[in-house]
Amino acid sequence: MNSTNRATNRLLILVVGLLLLVVGAAAAAAVLIPVVRDTWKDATGQVTAQVSAWLQQTQLGDTGVSWIMPTLLVLAVIAVIVLIAFIARQGRGRTGIALRERTSDHGTTVVESDVVEHALRDAIDGRSEFVASHVSAYRVKSTPVLKISVTCRRGVSPKDAALIVEEAVRSLDVLLGRSLPALVQISGGFRARVSSTTRLQ
Amino acid sequence: MSTALTDPVADARPASSATTPTAPSSGGFTPPRGVYRRIARRETHSPRSMPAIVLAVALILVLAWIGTEIVIDLLGAPALLVAPVDMFTSAVNLVEAPAGIVAAAGIVVAVIGLALVVVAVSPGRRARHLIQSSRTVVVVDNEVIASALARHASLAGDVDPDNATVSVSHRRADVQLTPTSGIPVDPAVVKEDVARQLESYGLKPGVGARVRVAQTGRIGA
Numbered sequence: 072m073n074s075t076n077r078a079t080n081r082l083l084i085l086v087v088g089l090l091l092l093v094v095g096a097a098a099a100a101a102v103l104i105p106v107v108r109d110t111w112k113d114a115t116g117q118v119t120a121q122v123s124a125w126l127q128q129t130q131l132g133d134t135g136v137s138w139i140m141p142t143l144l145v146l147a148v149i150a151v152i153v154l155i156a157f158i159a160r161q162g163r164g165r166t167g168i169a170l171r172e173r174t175s176d177h178g179t180t181v182v183e184s185d186v187v188e189h190a191l192r193d194a195i196d197g198r199s200e201f202v203a204s205h206v207s208a209y210r211v212k213s214t215p216v217l218k219i220s221v222t223c224r225r226g227v228s229p230k231d232a233a234l235i236v237e238e239a240v241r242s243l244d245v246l247l248g249r250s251l252p253a254l255v256q257i258s259g260g261f262r263a264r265v266s267s268t269t270r271l272q
Numbered sequence: 273m274s275t276a277l278t279d280p281v282a283d284a285r286p287a288s289s290a291t292t293p294t295a296p297s298s299g300g301f302t303p304p305r306g307v308y309r310r311i312a313r314r315e316t317h318s319p320r321s322m323p324a325i326v327l328a329v330a331l332i333l334v335l336a337w338i339g340t341e342i343v344i345d346l347l348g349a350p351a352l353l354v355a356p357v358d359m360f361t362s363a364v365n366l367v368e369a370p371a372g373i374v375a376a377a378g379i380v381v382a383v384i385g386l387a388l389v390v391v392a393v394s395p396g397r398r399a400r401h402l403i404q405s406s407r408t409v410v411v412v413d414n415e416v417i418a419s420a421l422a423r424h425a426s427l428a429g430d431v432d433p434d435n436a437t438v439s440v441s442h443r444r445a446d447v448q449l450t451p452t453s454g455i456p457v458d459p460a461v462v463k464e465d466v467a468r469q470l471e472s473y474g475l476k477p478g479v480g481a482r483v484r485v486a487q488t489g490r491i492g493a
Contacts, residue, residue, distance in 0.1 A: 080324035088388025095381030102371040147339040154328045226423035229412040252303040253408040259415040
């Protein structure tokens with residue numbers, strides 16, 4: 072429902088996972104498999120020489136410091152900023168506006184999501200089937216979508232719960248004169264378990 | 273507000289059909305294209321936010337540490353833990369280190385990496401089902417389905433509700449009944465009732481029922 076970019080989540084996990092897999096496997100192979108061990112040993116001197124040559128060639132003026140190190144530092148800082156932005160990007164997408172429409176040439180009508188939330192909760196909260204309800208609005212593909220989550224009492228048929236909420240949503244359609252896309256989320260949870268069983272009707 | 277919602281026809285203004293193609297209170301509501309499909313997909317699958325955030329925080333810590341070491345090294349002060357040059361040389365001379373420790377650490381790291389790859393590629397289904405509906409997207413926790421089935425199974429089998437255990441997975445509902453001693457339970461009746469309930473819910477994907485009745489009853493239940 073929220074606008075979390077799930078593809079980047081998976082991409083980050085995949086890249087880090089592959090990296091750890093390759094590094095771990097390489098380290099284990101280097102000490103366990105004789106052939107790998109020998110080639111690794113042969114390459115050691117060469118790699119060290121190459122890297123120290125690079126560090127020599129990339130002197131920063133006459134300070135005696137290679138610019139490779141500051142470059143790595145800048146890269147690390149950029150990566151940290153990108154990662155912080157990545158974390159902050161999670162779970163967003165709530166909106167306070169349920170409906171925005173140009174009703175005339177001179178103005179726009181805006182229905183805040185609070186109106187819709189209160190209307191729906193008024194209709195749902197009295198029902199004995201539910202212990203709790205929560206209504207919020209999200210933007211999905213730049214369309215406001217209502218999310219109505221209800222917590223059922225033990226033993227309530229999910230179909231009945233869905234029908235009750237749907238009826239409230241249809242009433243809201245009539246009230247607003249517009250149909251808003253809606254998600255109904257029916258859950259049980261701990262509070263449902265400690266509350267009493269519903270009576271059969 | 274509540275009165276208006278409980279009586280939908282009371283003061284319904286006729287919808288100005290000029291701006292909305294979908295007339296309210298008609299059965300077939302058509303949302304903007306792809307919106308409902310996207311919601312249904314996202315509500316039944318894990319966003320993988322938790323592992324991604326944990327990894328991002330770990331990466332930030334590691335990068336911050338390496339960055340600090342680089343700064344300290346550039347200033348010529350002694351390193352916090354390991355100087356950058358030592359990081360490089362010890363990585364290159366890995367084979368000289370004690371083989372047992374390196375092998376064990378390498379294998380542990382590789383297994384963690386493999387687990388992360390699996391987490392990244394697997395679908396990550398949540399324990400939820402969709403209920404068919406014309407107006408909204410309805411997602412229901414398997415827990416709720418199980419609880420409703422348990423009530424019906426205990427009624428059909430004439431056992432105490434506490435002696436009916438139901439677990440609902442992606443495609444199957446497992447009903448387990450412990451009969452009260454001396455009162456036989458007909459599994460066929462229970463199964464029929466549970467199957468009828470499941471059918472009436474219209475779950476997506478469909479769920480099949482399996483009923484098991486315990487061989488030994490329980491006294492005083």
